[in-house]
Amino acid sequence: MPQTSAPRPEGESSRHAATGTLATARWLLRGRDGRLTAYARAREGLLRWTETRPGGPEWTDQEFFEAPDLTHLTLAQGVDGYVHFIGLRTRGSEVDVVHSIQYQSGRPLMDWRSLGNPHTKMVERAPHLGAPTAAVDAAGTVHVFVRDAVNSVRLRREGKGGKWEGWKDFKVREVLDGITAIATSTGRVEVFGPAENKTLHWTQEKQGAEFQRTGDIPLPPSPGSGTALETAPDRLTYYATDARGRGVLAHRSGDDGDDGDDGDEDTRPLGGAPGTGHTAAIRATIEGHDCTVLAHRGQDGRPVIAAYPTEDEKAGVWWAATGEPCLGSPALALDAQGRVVMAAIGLDGTLRLARQKAESGLALEAWTRV
Secondary structure, three states, X not given: OEEOOEOOOOOOOXXXXXXXXXOOOOOEEEOOOOOEEEEEEEOOEEEEEEEOOOOOXXXXXXXXXXXXXXXXXXXXXXXXXXXXXXXXXEEOOXXXXXXXXXXXXXXXXXXXXXXXXXXXXXXXXXXXXXXXXXXXXXXXXXXXXXXXXXXXXXXXXXXXXXXXXXXXXXXXXXXXXXXXXXXXOOOOEEEEEEOOOOEEEEEEOOOOOOEEEOOOEOOOEOOOOOEEEEEEOOEEEEEEEXXXXXXXXXEOOOOOOOOOOOOOOOEEXXXXXXXOOOOEEEEEEEOOEEEEEEEEEEOOOOEEEEEEEOOOHHHOOOOEEOOOOEEEEEEEEEOOOOOEEEEEEEOOOOEEEEEEOOOOOOOEOOOEEO
């Protein structure tokens, strides 16, 4: 059964106030109808705002969906526009991964369904799961990844007919929280697992295949900062804040790059002084050029944005702070007119938006509060 939203009462309780962003930089999404939707965490559930028409500028009132006992919450969107919500539900010593779906923009969420816990036999390990993440391949298959109690990666994916397969163990012992997963345009899913001095990497040969571990990436990311973006057909660039304090780094295999002084030809320094949280990344056409737009939360708490020609890090990256301090990570998306939209949750728990101006370059309009 679908879960309907609760109206926002006058003088609403604290459980209906935004407490931060989801555990992903992709919390601003465009639906199949072209409308943008923003999501945020609340103390006892999920908040949602939706454009009233493609391209805005008006938005619906804040909607609240009850989801108690969630200690982590993230989402992933498929090419069909379905939005999948993956959470970690904690009730005392009982911890399980849960899943819900929104089928269309503005529609209710379906009821939360438990996907269980990979530690079914050694129950003393069950409470020690990390934050889950998810990716949806081109066939609509949902892949859920979670760090288990012994620092391995566990995978559970939806099989044919909507039946979920059992948990699979990647059999490592060094993964930290902040796993990143993304599907390419060909449907392959890649997984990036942060470790103490590197990032572990798994890929599929083709959509639906088993995951194979590839060479480790010599990029130790700050907790929860990693993201990935398809920057060429079926090729991903992985972005993360360097835990050694050297700003944002980009890693991409298979072409020549500027390695700076890190000794790895596939890792490129992008500078910046990010604070905590995820790096947001999208591609946009700016003045007729294919560009990558990045954003993160700066050390002073304000959103920071940059753009450069896609896969041309040597061109230089200039970061600019914008707006007021925010909760969690800012998000980026393209609206129905192809304009860059930057979103953030203000310290007062409200949704803030800045849309690209109708002029050359990547200039943003003044921030507005929804």
